[in-house]
Amino acid sequence: MIRLERVTKIYPGSAFPAVDSVSLEVAEGQICMLIGSSGCGKTTIMRMINRLTSITSGTIHIGDQNVMDMDPIQLRRQIGYVIQQIGLFPHMTVYDNIATVPKLLWWDKKRIAERVDELLDLVNLDPDTYRFRYPRELSGGQAQRVGVARAMAADPPVMLMDEPFGAIDPINREVLQEEFLRIQARLRKTIVFVTHDIDEAIKMGDKIALLDAGRLIQFGSPEELLTKPKNQFVKDFVGADRTLKRLNLLRVKHAMLRNPVHCLEEDPSEKVAEKMIEQDMSYLLVTDRQGRLKGYVNLYDLRGHKGTVGDVVRPLSLTVKPDTNLKDALSKMLSYDLGIVVAVDDAGRLQGFLNTRTLFSVVGESYDERGGHWGRITADGRIL
């Protein structure tokens, strides 16, 4: 747990505080994103936590210890630090880079070697391939993985990350973010993470602290920042597309309509067509007896058809998983002219579906006040 109480930093000779009475608390095992434009004080806050920068006033506690009561060098060895622009040591191998802190702590050789291999595995680098490479022989993404491994070497409970993925191209950044979240889900470190990328903040953060000119403007979950921006500054910062950004936070399973009406592939076409006309449907989903999605049929194909539905079923290739985020789901929906997207599990069994109305009601700004409003339209599973 990291707790800041009215922390202020005034650089000598400066008329304005770089950090102005900031209080916030990061619960154990959570990621707190510090975000703001350049010069907002986010990096200064982080550097005060491990005392690379002195604190003008206020207190910072890690656990129940005031950082000012600790020896700064001992303090830093207990805090993993992933630096901007990677910061690996070019004259040392990957092994020596990761082993830096364990060596400072006088671990024995065997323990260090085991730990380095374990960490390389953790960050998805094959130890035998990469152990003795030099940083210049790595790609940006690989180097940053080593940077994360080095920060975790002595298994510190707390980690500080200073725009760790800032220098990585967008594709690799996304991969690294996903990997890091997977690692974090396992290790549950308490993390302060500086970024200037609002999408990264929303994706990675349990909490987001938005700063401007040294002051904490809003502190809350990504959800809160997007749905209840405190003022115009926050609105502007999260962007006019903040509603769309919420799509990143929500998963298909949060929004989909479950148990949709469907027919089986061996149902006679005539009966199904009858039922569809009765209920004013133009499309219907088709599954087999095990509930596996086979595709869909439309009314035109069924009219006058004498066989079973299975003969005229059209495949539905674009499906999503319940865990897919809504942004990807929407993207698939838009690229498909049915106006729906169907969710199946790993075995291909029909789980539910989304249409534009369910999406609207989930991400709409008034969602919170109306509370689960979209339940009204689950209705009878009609597709259009």
Added chain:
Amino acid sequence: MSTPFSVLQQSLPYLLQGVWVTLVVVLGSLSLGLLVGLPLAVGQVYGPRPLKRIIGLYVWFFRGIPLLVLLFLFYFGLFPFLHLDFSAFTVAIIVLGSISSAYQSQILRGAILSIPEGQMKAARAIGMSDAQAIVHIILPQALRLAIPGWSNEYSVLLKDSAVTYALGVAELMARAHHVASRTYQHLVLYLCAGFIFMILTFLGTRALNALHRKVKLKGYS
């Protein structure tokens, strides 16, 4: 009447003994220069302001006064004044070493300053003391960068060492002069001495280039 060739043939072993003296003077002062220059460079980059100023004065002193003046100042002036009875050979190494330390400190200072700032920050952030960061992170990188500068420093020292003949150090130049004034074969002997200096320069530079290649970091072009 001795021919130039016979003079050369007879005096070559005598001259070559001078090569050893020259080499000991050069390598001795180069080492002394590094030993003193390294802390000076570190002090000038990381030290408190008064220390930086003192080092600045030291560098100014040894770079600003001609070699011959310094040799005479120390050999005939300072050491006798302090009742220190040093041989000409010792004084030669001390003076050349001190001058070299001033130059080397500037070579190393430049090398240290060219290491990206992030290296020091990273080292401190993961819990190294300033001293550990300098020893383990900054200097190993800076020393590699300094090798081409040393190569130059070596050839300058090699040539400057000839001036120590003025104190009576029996190095290559002193011996060439000695034989020349005895045999009147000035042309041949000074040509020969010059040629030997050229070979020593060549060999030393080659050795340092080889060292440079050997310690070069992988992945650097």
